[in-house]
Amino acid sequence: MSKVSYYTLEGLKKLKDELNQLRDVERPKASEAIAEARDKGDLSENAEYDAAKEAQGLLEMRIAKMEEVASNARVIDESQLDISKALVHSLVKIKNKTNGSEMTYKLVAQSEADIKTGKISVESPIGKGLLGKQVGDTAEISVPNGTMEFEVLEIWRE
Template sequence: MAKEFKLTQESLEKLKAELEELKTVREKEVAEQLKEARSFGDLSENAEYDEAKNEQGKLFSRIAELENVIAHAVIITDDLYAADEVSPGCRFVVEDIEFGETEEYHFVGSQEANPMDGKVSDESPFGRAMLGKKVGSVVEVEAPDGMIQYKILEIKK
């Protein structure tokens, strides 16, 4: 069975737009680069041709990746959770109890996750621990340094 990719509807639309751009505009640009590089003559010592072929390989790889993700996308919704619970698509603010620092996170699909940018999914220990919790809950998250406690301060749907 193929791996499912959890995405928000918004993210799926962005990936579809990127795929369309790559297949229409970018593919023609790379084909033009190849055509121009071939016109320089001997392909065995033609750096422009090698670069254009590398670019073509990257392009086709990205197209294949996007087609796979789109074909196996599962749209995440917050239907399974109450309005006052951390759920897919929501934003939430937590406080690190030990240090008193607050951070805001956006609960997204696995393909969109980027913890450094405040985007978490249920595939991370932090996201999995927060899922379904309410404002005021103290949540323990297993980290390499040991258990970290967070208090959920706010949930925005």
């Protein structure tokens, strides 16, 4: 059974653009590399041919995986979401109850996650812990060295 992933329009467009790049540009390049290596002689002792075939196999696996993700992707109509709870595509400001530090994260699908820009996956420990929480709730999140507590300060949408 395939897993449904939720995207913004921008995130889905980025996914499809990357998939098209792989199919339309990278796949033909891989075929050319195999043809060039094949032209160099005996295939049984041709490391360049073996490397090109392996690269093509990895590329095809990546394309197949991305096609599966794209086929199961759903665009979220953010206007229909409950803004009182932390859900996919919510911006959530939290406070670490241990050290008092405050952080803001956007909860996104795993493929859109980018910690540098403050986007965390809803499948990450913090993302899972925040889902469904409301302002004022405490999220207890299990991490390798124990449990961390975060207070939800704000929830909003862009």
